[in-house]
Amino acid sequence: MDKYKHKDGTFEDSGNVLKGNLSVFSFIDDEGTHIAYSPALDLAGYGNTEEEAKESFSVVLEEYIHYTVKNNTIWSDLKKYGWKHSTAAIKEPSQKYLFKHNNNYSDLLNRQSYVKYGHDLEIPCGI
Numbered sequence: 001m002d003k004y005k006h007k008d009g010t011f012e013d014s015g016n017v018l019k020g021n022l023s024v025f026s027f028i029d030d031e032g033t034h035i036a037y038s039p040a041l042d043l044a045g046y047g048n049t050e051e052e053a054k055e056s057f058s059v060v061l062e063e064y065i066h067y068t069v070k071n072n073t074i075w076s077d078l079k080k081y082g083w084k085h086s087t088a089a090i091k092e093p094s095q096k097y098l099f100k101h102n103n104n105y106s107d108l109l110n111r112q113s114y115v116k117y118g119h120d121l122e123i124p125c126g127i
Helices: 050-070 074-080 095-101 103-109
Strands: 002-006 009-013 017-028 034-038 043-047 115-124
Touching (some): 043 050, 050 074, 074 115, 095 103
Antiparallel strands (some): 002 115, 017 034
């Protein structure tokens, strides 16, 4: 079987992949926990350090992709979150879409301190 993957994990599939970039925000919550959060998928990881939060996020993302692919719900789920795709790429929702559909997004941007980074994303074709 061919492989498809996101940056920190691999899964098996019989087809090609759509590639994209996922925006992830890293910040410390009010209790002092480090959070890595993607408003485009409404997924988060956490830890005692930023690195732990990023690792936790990667596990959560891997499980999300694995579960939705296995249950044939990946594309319906991504559409629900405002994702678009072409023949070779997948694109996360716009800021305008996120402001309208994700209440946590504006709260996040109003925080005093956060770091935004990109996370490579590959989703199996045929979705």
